[in-house]
Amino acid sequence: MKYILMMNTMRAGQGVLQWPQKDLRAHIAFMIGLNKELRESGELVSAEGLAFPDQAKLVRAGKDGVPITDGVFPESKEFLAGYWIVDVDSPERAYAVAAKASAAPGPGGTPLNMPIEVRPVMSGPPPEML
Amino acid sequence: MKYILLMSGTKAGVDQYHSWSQKDIETHMAALRSIANDLSGSGEFVATQGLAEPAEAKVVRGEKNGIPVTDGIFPEAKEFLLGYWIVDVANAGRAYEIASRLSAAPGPGGAPTNMPIEVRRFATYEPKSQ
Numbered sequence: 001m002k003y004i005l006m007m008n009t010m011r012a013g014q015g016v017l018q019w020p021q022k023d024l025r026a027h028i029a030f031m032i033g034l035n036k037e038l039r040e041s042g043e044l045v046s047a048e049g050l051a052f053p054d055q056a057k058l059v060r061a062g063k064d065g066v067p068i069t070d071g072v073f074p075e076s077k078e079f080l081a082g083y084w085i086v087d088v089d090s091p092e093r094a095y096a097v098a099a100k101a102s103a104a105p106g107p108g109g110t111p112l113n114m115p116i117e118v119r120p121v122m123s124g125p126p127p128e129m130l
Numbered sequence: 131m132k133y134i135l136l137m138s139g140t141k142a143g144v145d146q147y148h149s150w151s152q153k154d155i156e157t158h159m160a161a162l163r164s165i166a167n168d169l170s171g172s173g174e175f176v177a178t179q180g181l182a183e184p185a186e187a188k189v190v191r192g193e194k195n196g197i198p199v200t201d202g203i204f205p206e207a208k209e210f211l212l213g214y215w216i217v218d219v220a221n222a223g224r225a226y227e228i229a230s231r232l233s234a235a236p237g238p239g240g241a242p243t244n245m246p247i248e249v250r251r252f253a254t255y256e257p258k259s260q
Contacts (some may be wrong), residue, residue, distance in 0.1 A: 004179075004181065004211075004212065005190075006221070012186060046177075048134070048252055048253075049252070049253040050134065050250045050251070050252060050253055051250060051251040051252065051253045052253075055250070056248060056249065056250050056252055057222075057226065057248070057249045058246045058247055058248055058249075059135075059226050059229035059230050059233060059247045059248075060230070060233045060244050060245075060246055060247070061230045061231070061233040061234030061242055061244055063228065065230070065234075066230070067226040067227055067229060067230030067233075068230070069226050069249075077209075078208075078209070079250075080134075080136065080159075080211070080250065082253075085179075091188075092198075095190050095194075095198040095200050096189065096198055097193060098190035098198060099190050099191075099193040099197075099198030099199070100193075102190055102191055102192045102193075103192050103193065111192060113191050113192035114191070115189045115190070115191050116189065116190045116191075116254070117187060117188070117189050117190075118187065118188045118189070118190055118200075118212070119181050119182060119186065119187045119188075119210075120181070120182040120186050121179055121180075121182070122179065122180045122181065122182055
């Protein structure tokens with residue numbers, strides 16, 4: 001069963017750039033270690049980090065086919081910061097991996113305990129979409 | 131450059147989709163299929179995925195005694211990821227064009243949904259000269 005684990009942040013998530021270099025390195029090393037573990041257990045499908053929200057655009061179709069882009073978002077909007085797709089035996093295993101990612105170290109090495117949204121991925125896109 | 135095009139909606143929006151006629155759903159899916167085909171043809175297609183219903187979503191925060199702490203209660207206003215497309219395109223403008231086409235996919239009665247599509251760049255590190 002495939003699950004997507006989503007790490008969401010508010011725009012304030014960019015505060016990570018103000019962390020001391022040492023804490024940032026420890027955080028990234030933790031994430032690299034987690035990805036390596038998941039790759040070795042054969043559970044990692046993909047993992048990506050997204051560029052900061054200041055580069056995000058919202059696009060809607062215009063009348064004449066010209067994209068209408070907007071870069072203004074409500075303060076409370078949650079932005080996807082990154083995600084993992086894992087292929088695991090049970091939802092409980094997906095939750096366990098999410099809990100591990102949630103506990104990644106933050107400033108001073110304290111676990112962040114950030115919320116990770118866990119969602120089943122459809123086993124494949126509906127055949128009519130392929 | 132890789133971009134992810136995120137289609138999100140609230141739980142109320144998802145419930146509304148369930149009331150679309152079979153014909154409208156088929157027309158909508160055919161439009162999405164045709165966009166995916168075009169992207170495959172142009173070599174810009176990387177991946178697409180639909181996510182299972184928000185009712186199956188959980189949020190995980192850290193762990194207690196080795197057990198993940200899960201919660202399935204979300205604010206009414208929360209936007210859930212419904213699906214995404216990953217494209218590999220020459221520039222941001224092209225990513226917005228594709229998002230605009232997705233946004234114009236037909237909804238009930240064939241009218242464009244004009245759904246907002248969030249466009250985000252992958253945080254991969256590429257040489258500055260490119």
